Amino acid sequence: SSNLFVGTFVHTTHLGHLEVLHDHIVAVDELGFIEDVCVADSLTGASYLARPEATITSLPQGSFLLPTFCDLHLHAPQYLYLGTGLHLPLMEWLNAYAFKAEEQLDQDPNGLARMVYTRLAERLIRAGTGAALLFGTIKEETNLILADAFQNAGLRGFIGKLSMDKSTRPSYVEASTESSLTSAASFIHRCEGLTAHLPKHQQLVEPVITPRFVPTCTDELLSGLGQLSADLNVKVQSHLAEARDQVDWVKSERGVDDIEVFDRSNLLTSRTIQAHCTFLDSPSLDRLKFAGTAVAHCPLSNVYFSSLPFPLREALDIGVGVGLGSDVAGGYTVDISTAMRQAVITSRIRDSARKEATRQPSHGASSSETGSLAIDWKEALYLATKGGAEALGLKTGQFVRGAPFDAQQINLVDPKSGKGLGQLDFFGTVDRVTIEFLEKWWCLGDPSNRSAVWIQGKKVL
Numbered sequence: 001s002s003n004l005f006v007g008t009f010v011h012t013t014h015l016g017h018l019e020v021l022h023d024h025i026v027a028v029d030e031l032g033f034i035e036d037v038c039v040a041d042s043l044t045g046a047s048y049l050a051r052p053e054a055t056i057t058s059l060p061q062g063s064f065l066l067p068t069f070c071d072l073h074l075h076a077p078q079y080l081y082l083g084t085g086l087h088l089p090l091m092e093w094l095n096a097y098a099f100k101a102e103e104q105l106d107q108d109p110n111g112l113a114r115m116v117y118t119r120l121a122e123r124l125i126r127a128g129t130g131a132a133l134l135f136g137t138i139k140e141e142t143n144l145i146l147a148d149a150f151q152n153a154g155l156r157g158f159i160g161k162l163s164m165d166k167s168t169r170p171s172y173v174e175a176s177t178e179s180s181l182t183s184a185a186s187f188i189h190r191c192e193g194l195t196a197h198l199p200k201h202q203q204l205v206e207p208v209i210t211p212r213f214v215p216t217c218t219d220e221l222l223s224g225l226g227q228l229s230a231d232l233n234v235k236v237q238s239h240l241a242e243a244r245d246q247v248d249w250v251k252s253e254r255g256v257d258d259i260e261v262f263d264r265s266n267l268l269t270s271r272t273i274q275a276h277c278t279f280l281d282s283p284s285l286d287r288l289k290f291a292g293t294a295v296a297h298c299p300l301s302n303v304y305f306s307s308l309p310f311p312l313r314e315a316l317d318i319g320v321g322v323g324l325g326s327d328v329a330g331g332y333t334v335d336i337s338t339a340m341r342q343a344v345i346t347s348r349i350r351d352s353a354r355k356e357a358t359r360q361p362s363h364g365a366s367s368s369e370t371g372s373l374a375i376d377w378k379e380a381l382y383l384a385t386k387g388g389a390e391a392l393g394l395k396t397g398q399f400v401r402g403a404p405f406d407a408q409q410i411n412l413v414d415p416k417s418g419k420g421l422g423q424l425d426f427f428g429t430v431d432r433v434t435i436e437f438l439e440k441w442w443c444l445g446d447p448s449n450r451s452a453v454w455i456q457g458k459k460v461l
């Protein structure tokens, strides 16, 4: 018995290429995979609609389905203090807020941690996020609760138990390098064990090897984790070249940049996603491309902690995989719409600054022959959907046959009154979802424009 969705579908399967499929049918099979995408009045469309056992969902006028967003970098325990304390530089902020909050959750996994993680999962779904790559805490139990909260919410979670055998907070550190490595391996097995009784397509959580960043990890720990990732074929995430104080710290302690430290430890792989990468020069971006490592671009958090913006256009031009991250609580919202908007803003500021720097005073015009550093809203939408999904090895982020049906319903207008919803106002009828209306939603939309979310075909909002 398949589920048929009839109406307008919007997706971006390639960077810069936005497709609006009007009057289409997306057929979803009983396992939650897309069986077909076709025009509603085609022969196949008619035969789908004639199936007696099919459940039909017809989208009202002025509504459309979009793939769910992907959050490629989020610190789940930091949701505890989201929206506070962003006045400090990174290394001081970690000590003043992050480590303290994470320790609090580790001291109360079944109480505080469960409460924070359950609420976070609800918020993400309401914000249209269908998959998140998460940093947790040090303690195994707390991360199992995080995995459990996401699995129960029906939300895809890539769960990173933190590895840190060094810390500036004496009460928040693992006892030894050896116990850190044992615990990393143990978490992988326990996390996989949580869903082992379920069929593959219903397994929504996956463990990820997570050395926090170079300053909290010895070389022995890093190379041990590199070995573990290769042996078990498990994904890796960390922070790379994020902030001035962090970059300087690594250089003075290790004598090399953190990209070199990761590479030596076999942690720069095609299974790896690195957050930030703001301080990477062009040869280092080439190195990411060569390794097949993807980037979680966190443009809001970067405004606070990184004195340099991520060279997004340069990374995209050489084919580095990029998705967007909220970096909660270094970024103050879980809503990926904010990350999309901030990615555009940051890229435009970079482009303007370069134009000004290369301006010829006598001519008044830019001498630059190269392309723009700015991205537009369609490119940002790609990063938020397909870009992030691809970095995680998911087939989601697009409406194509064989992909899991991970989708969100966006309503521009109230179907009854025809009036704009949320912040949207229209002076005329909204009978067709045009590019202009999509752009308006991209700029002004909020959770009140979202009425439903499906993950693996299952309605979770």
Ligand code: GUN
Residues within 6 Å of the ligand: 075, 090, 094, 098, 212, 213, 239, 242, 301, 305, 327, 330
């Ligand atoms: N680098 C190491 N830990 C963190 C963290 O918790 N947040 C951010 N933004 N950067 C980090």
Ligand code: FE
Residues within 6 Å of the ligand: 073, 075, 239, 275, 327, 330
């Ligand atoms: Fe982070």
